[in-house]
Amino acid sequence: MADPQIRLVPATERDVGLILWFIKQLALYEKASEQVTATEDLLRQNLFGSRPYAEVIIAYIRHSPTPDQPSVVESPAGFALYFHNFSTWVGRPGLYLEDLFVCSEYRGLGIGKRLLTQLASIAKERQCGRMEWVVLDWNEPSIQFYQSLGAEQLKEWIINRVSGKALDHLASL
Numbered sequence: 001m002a003d004p005q006i007r008l009v010p011a012t013e014r015d016v017g018l019i020l021w022f023i024k025q026l027a028l029y030e031k032a033s034e035q036v037t038a039t040e041d042l043l044r045q046n047l048f049g050s051r052p053y054a055e056v057i058i059a060y061i062r063h064s065p066t067p068d069q070p071s072v073v074e075s076p077a078g079f080a081l082y083f084h085n086f087s088t089w090v091g092r093p094g095l096y097l098e099d100l101f102v103c104s105e106y107r108g109l110g111i112g113k114r115l116l117t118q119l120a121s122i123a124k125e126r127q128c129g130r131m132e133w134v135v136l137d138w139n140e141p142s143i144q145f146y147q148s149l150g151a152e153q154l155k156e157w158i159i160n161r162v163s164g165k166a167l168d169h170l171a172s173l
Helices: 013-029 040-048 111-125 140-148 164-172
Strands: 005-010 055-063 073-087 092-102 130-132
Touching (some): 005 111, 013 040, 013 073, 013 092, 073 111, 092 111
Antiparallel strands (some): 005 055
């Protein structure tokens, strides 16, 4: 790969198929492909509908021309999906990173760092008090990467989730 350049762009509705592909690639990496039930229609409605619930940044890698490939080639290389939460203790919104994924062939080129620094800039512009995300406990390369950027692990907090029939039941109480 000759002289790669990274370009970050906010996703638009026409990117729904690519976003779903990234989600499926992330699930494959996390050994959870069977858990993906998202569809292009659901993503279109929930990311770009009348009330968008989250935002997406897509990273593209641009390859400079070579003798074998005289034109510039640009490939989708990764994405970040995020939304706002709120900290009552800080009294400000926060930025929550739901998914960050970089295709394996482009890891180590700084794409993940560029996505995270872009999100940090967005968080600062929007006066967020913090930025948070979770990482699987077995994903040691990502844990080390996040710590190298100053992320603090909050091991005393336990994630709780209610979904499917349990959500139906709770809502009916």
